[in-house]
Amino acid sequence: MESEKLTPWNLRCLLIIMIICGSLVNGAFTVMQDTWISVLLMAVIYLPAILVYSRICTLFPEEDLFSIMETLFGRLGSVFIILPMACYALIATALQLRNFTEFTVVIALKNTPPIAIMIVLMLTVLYIAKQGFSVLGRWSSIICTVISINIVITILFSLNIMDPAHILPVMNHTPGAILSNSFALGSIAVGETVMMMIILSNRKKDRSAYRIYLPGVILGVGLFALIILRNIFILGADLENSAKFSTYMAVRIIEVGKFFERIESSISFVYILLGITKMALFLSGAAMGIARLLRADDYKKLLIPTGLLVLAIGALVFNNAFEMFDLVWVYQYAAIPFQLLIPVVIWIGAEIKAPKRHPAG
Amino acid sequence: MKHLIACALVLLCCASLSGCWDYRGLDEIDIVTGIAVDKDTSGVYRLTIEIVDTHGSAKEGDLGAKYVEAEGETLFNAIRNSKKRLINKLYGGNMQTLVISRQIAETEGVSVILEEMLRDGEPRETMSVVISQEETAKAILLAEGIDSKIISYEIHDMVEEDNRVTAATVNMPLYKAYNAIKGTGNSLTLPAVHCVQNDDETVVEGNGIALFEGDKLIGFLPSKNSIYYLFFKNEVKGGVISFPVSRSDDSVSLEIKDCKTNVDVSVQDGQAFVALSIDIKLNVMEIKSQLSISQASQRKALEQQTAEFLQTSIAGFFKEVQNQNKIDIFGFGRQLYQKTPDLWVAIEDDWNELFQNADIQIKVDAKIQSAGVLKDY
Numbered sequence: 001m002e003s004e005k006l007t008p009w010n011l012r013c014l015l016i017i018m019i020i021c022g023s024l025v026n027g028a029f030t031v032m033q034d035t036w037i038s039v040l041l042m043a044v045i046y047l048p049a050i051l052v053y054s055r056i057c058t059l060f061p062e063e064d065l066f067s068i069m070e071t072l073f074g075r076l077g078s079v080f081i082i083l084p085m086a087c088y089a090l091i092a093t094a095l096q097l098r099n100f101t102e103f104t105v106v107i108a109l110k111n112t113p114p115i116a117i118m119i120v121l122m123l124t125v126l127y128i129a130k131q132g133f134s135v136l137g138r139w140s141s142i143i144c145t146v147i148s149i150n151i152v153i154t155i156l157f158s159l160n161i162m163d164p165a166h167i168l169p170v171m172n173h174t175p176g177a178i179l180s181n182s183f184a185l186g187s188i189a190v191g192e193t194v195m196m197m198i199i200l201s202n203r204k205k206d207r208s209a210y211r212i213y214l215p216g217v218i219l220g221v222g223l224f225a226l227i228i229l230r231n232i233f234i235l236g237a238d239l240e241n242s243a244k245f246s247t248y249m250a251v252r253i254i255e256v257g258k259f260f261e262r263i264e265s266s267i268s269f270v271y272i273l274l275g276i277t278k279m280a281l282f283l284s285g286a287a288m289g290i291a292r293l294l295r296a297d298d299y300k301k302l303l304i305p306t307g308l309l310v311l312a313i314g315a316l317v318f319n320n321a322f323e324m325f326d327l328v329w330v331y332q333y334a335a336i337p338f339q340l341l342i343p344v345v346i347w348i349g350a351e352i353k354a355p356k357r358h359p360a361g
Numbered sequence: 362m363k364h365l366i367a368c369a370l371v372l373l374c375c376a377s378l379s380g381c382w383d384y385r386g387l388d389e390i391d392i393v394t395g396i397a398v399d400k401d402t403s404g405v406y407r408l409t410i411e412i413v414d415t416h417g418s419a420k421e422g423d424l425g426a427k428y429v430e431a432e433g434e435t436l437f438n439a440i441r442n443s444k445k446r447l448i449n450k451l452y453g454g455n456m457q458t459l460v461i462s463r464q465i466a467e468t469e470g471v472s473v474i475l476e477e478m479l480r481d482g483e484p485r486e487t488m489s490v491v492i493s494q495e496e497t498a499k500a501i502l503l504a505e506g507i508d509s510k511i512i513s514y515e516i517h518d519m520v521e522e523d524n525r526v527t528a529a530t531v532n533m534p535l536y537k538a539y540n541a542i543k544g545t546g547n548s549l550t551l552p553a554v555h556c557v558q559n560d561d562e563t564v565v566e567g568n569g570i571a572l573f574e575g576d577k578l579i580g581f582l583p584s585k586n587s588i589y590y591l592f593f594k595n596e597v598k599g600g601v602i603s604f605p606v607s608r609s610d611d612s613v614s615l616e617i618k619d620c621k622t623n624v625d626v627s628v629q630d631g632q633a634f635v636a637l638s639i640d641i642k643l644n645v646m647e648i649k650s651q652l653s654i655s656q657a658s659q660r661k662a663l664e665q666q667t668a669e670f671l672q673t674s675i676a677g678f679f680k681e682v683q684n685q686n687k688i689d690i691f692g693f694g695r696q697l698y699q700k701t702p703d704l705w706v707a708i709e710d711d712w713n714e715l716f717q718n719a720d721i722q723i724k725v726d727a728k729i730q731s732a733g734v735l736k737d738y
Contacts, residue, residue: 239540
């Protein structure tokens with residue numbers, strides 16, 4: 001465990017980053033001009049899950065996710081949930097790695113072999129993960145500030161090319177379609193915050209987990225919706241829907257006079273930074289899970305082998321870009337056990353066992 | 362050990378920061394500024410690609426253009442085939458203009474070409490797409506530029522600034538053109554260009570607006586009517602209004618300083634209504650009459666006359682579109698879809714018919730602001 005405790009702001013920033021990461025890939029946007037409503041509804045749909053995560057962290061304020069599992073279900077019993085959860089973290093890191101590689105290849109480095117980009121990304125992720133959670137937390141608050149400034153600047157600079165009529169007609173899709181899109185989007189953006197449970201034990205003691213999770217998720221979803229609205233206002237719903245990376249395309253269109261154009265490079269580097277941060281957390285999660293299974297004392301020693309595994313999975317997981325975009329539709333269901341079922345099981349176990357550990361409540 | 366790792370990382374960064382495998386020196390690329398797309402009778406695409414001639418002096422303004430032609434069964438094929446005639450690879454990131462021949466626009470439509478440009482990723486979404494009124498699109502690209510030797514840049518700037526100066530054509534960048542084709546109830550219009558003689562040289566001139574049904578060209582609006590079309594789109598930011606004030610040889614020229622228009626489209630009991638309100642601010646720039654604009658009453662009268670002139674002209678233009686073009690070139694359907702999507706679904710199939718019988722109401726509020734640096738005339 002880290003000696004240095006993370007401030008609530010650091011943790012909220014990390015949450016915001018994890019959520020905004022979901023706005024990169026357009027594959028999950030299906031309700032055209034109503035996408036921003038889907039994004040806002042994510043917070044509502046995933047609220048029960050967020051409350052469960054917060055409750056677990058409140059009941060066990062000093063233990064990380066895997067240690068809670070072991071406390072609740074014993075050495076042997078916990079293997080059955082630690083193993084799938086570690087695998088989930090591992091695969092999710094690999095999927096993110098592939099996503100960000102695909103992004104880089106499509107927008108800039110068309111002739112560079114994806115594996116070279118993956119290795120460079122992975123090295124950076126490994127470095128951040130190796131530095132520990134206190135560095136990750138502080139790094140998150142820097143990145144979060146950078147992305148917020150970036151969003152504000154791109155919105156201000158695009159005011160002259162925005163057309164608010166692009167979001168009309170509002171609610172032209174059935175509530176069912178909007179909700180189902182919301183669920184799919186949420187599984188990537190909000191559901192993945194389940195991994196925050198590995199780092200929340202490093203918060204300052206007197207800070208409530210609810211006060212970290214709820215504002216973090218609300219701010220993250222709000223910024224996400226702002227990004228989507230900006231993209232729709234600039235591009236129009238049809239092009240927003242057709243583009244693979246609509247955020248990047250929207251920013252490409254911004255020109256401030258003849259001097260200040262091509263600010264899309266700011267978007268590409270910001271997204272890479274967001275991805276690196278999220279991957280560092282997930283990789284740490286995977287390594288912590290594996291360390292717990294193998295009874296290793298320091299998960300950091302397992303970061304490199306885990307990173308190599310991620311690299312291998314990332315390189316092999318998709319045959320082409322189409323498969324990557326299609327995965328969204330499988331992922332929303334595949335992620336349910338990890339984002340919902342396992343946390344609920346832990347929560348129930350925690351509610352039963354926690355009072356015994358802390359008689360005062 | 363730490364230093365060694367740090368050194369290795371720095372070296373690795375150097376490798377990646379230079380663009381990895383995608384590094385290309387300026388001397389290894391040909392910077393494309395514009396492409397003209399034609400198709401011959403056998404169905405083969407014939408492209409004329411304008412590239413920056415970097416061999417001259419490096420000083421800005423001295424840069425010239427050179428051209429490479431290429432053929433192919435498909436557009437992409439043709440672009441790649443150009444490499445057979447070049448040492449360098451084409452770089453499309455600075456491309457500003459895409460000229461499409463009217464034959465292609467009429468027969469097969471423009472959406473395949475626009476999609477291919479967007480899909481490529483290198484060309485910018487803000488580039489201008491124009492329709493050639495000449496025999497070929499190539500003729501436009503091979504014309505001389507007056508301000509720039511690179512004609513693509515000249516066409517792009519001309520189109521982009523047109524609604525602030527002459528309002529003779531429409532500015533429709535690639536991404537907006539794509540939306541106009543795909544958007545429900547929307548309709549595509551693109552700038553039309555032709556060649557004219559200027560000081561013994563053939564130069565390019567904006568010449569009205571190309572009208573589309575879906576993605577196929579159906580006709581052109583003459584440049585004198587373009588401003589009226591732009592009023593409906595709230596895109597008039599400048600331009601000139603000239604009309605006779607009293608006798609037919611007494612005329613006045615007004616410069617548009619600012620203009621805001623609002624269009625409201627509605628359908629009631631099977632009848633479409635269009636309400637256009639124009640709020641326009643003008644400067645008097647030329648008077649060929651006995652008008653004394655320093656007098657408030659005469660200014661008021663001129664404002665009144667301007668409003669009436671605009672009302673009559675726009676109403677006449679609207680009738681002309683209803684009777685001759687017979688389709689909604691203004692994209693009113695889009696507004697109906699956005700305001701009342703259910704109603705739009707019900708009337709979508711009959712919309713062009715409804716449009717042909719639509720009633721229009723025009724309200725103009727003209728305000729004269731100044732008369733240049735002179736007090737009166």
